Amino acid sequence: NAGVTQTPKFRILKIGQSMTLQCAQDMNHNYMYWYRQDPGMGLKLIYYSVGAGITDKGEVPNGYNVSRSTTEDFPLRLELAAPSQTSVYFCASSYSRVIRGANEQFFGPGTRLTVL
Amino acid sequence: AQKITQTQPGMFVQEKEAVTLDCTYDTSDQSYGLFWYKQPSSGEMIFLIYQGSYDEQNATEGRYSLNFQKARKSANLVISASQLGDSAMYFCAMRGQDGNQFYFGTGTSLTVIP
Numbered sequence: 001n002a003g004v005t006q007t008p009k010f011r012i013l014k015i016g017q018s019m020t021l022q023c024a025q026d027m028n029h030n031y032m033y034w035y036r037q038d039p040g041m042g043l044k045l046i047y048y049s050v051g052a053g054i055t056d057k058g059e060v061p062n063g064y065n066v067s068r069s070t071t072e073d074f075p076l077r078l079e080l081a082a083p084s085q086t087s088v089y090f091c092a093s094s095y096s097r098v099i100r101g102a103n104e105q106f107f108g109p110g111t112r113l114t115v116l
Numbered sequence: 117a118q119k120i121t122q123t124q125p126g127m128f129v130q131e132k133e134a135v136t137l138d139c140t141y142d143t144s145d146q147s148y149g150l151f152w153y154k155q156p157s158s159g160e161m162i163f164l165i166y167q168g169s170y171d172e173q174n175a176t177e178g179r180y181s182l183n184f185q186k187a188r189k190s191a192n193l194v195i196s197a198s199q200l201g202d203s204a205m206y207f208c209a210m211r212g213q214d215g216n217q218f219y220f221g222t223g224t225s226l227t228v229i230p
Binding site: 031033041042043045048050056058088090092094096103104105106107109110 | 218
């Protein structure tokens with residue numbers, strides 16, 4: 001199993017550009033998440049999904065969009081990049097709590113995004 | 117509303133000593149899960165240990181143990197026999213009863229001194 005994969009690892013964007021951060025998992029998890037982590041800070045939830053076709057906003061959704069057309073993939077879209085979106089982005093996945101006891105999140109390696 | 121509080125921004129511990137990282141939580145849910153993650157300087161998030169709210173015994177995983185005090189709403193991580201490789205950020209997290217979201221604390225930076 002590859003676990004949770006994210007691409008790209010690094011990216012520099014100019015203000016106003018758009019891009020999609022890719023996330024895929026091969027563990028058949030139904031729950032997937034996107035977080036951002038600003039320097040020296042904790043994780044803030046951007047969006048999450050409890051299954052294909054179902055997404056919901058987290059704490060900091062403004063400026064982002066997501067879709068979940070398959071169980072495996074959960075891309076994050078930045079439409080008009082702004083310097084405030086400079087951050088490290090983590091994708092994560094988990095089972096629903098009725099299937100496994102611990103239900104911990106499995107994280108991807110992160111994408112380091114800089115907006116100049 | 118769910119909230120996780122980690123009040124220790126930074127901690128130092130001598131190699132081979134034990135250290136306790138504090139975590140308190142606020143929830144009105146009857147059923148919830150508590151997690152600890154380690155984030156080394158390389159950036160990845162590593163799951164360490166889990167405690168369910170109905171688990172009667174404190175969780176242990178190797179050198180990690182979770183001191184769970186339900187009435188005080190605390191879930192402190194204890195690392196025994198600290199190693200240099202334990203130097204990292206440590207995050208406490210909670211999953212609520214609806215199971216949809218995880219709530220993270222702001223983290224504690226642990227430095228192990230040789």
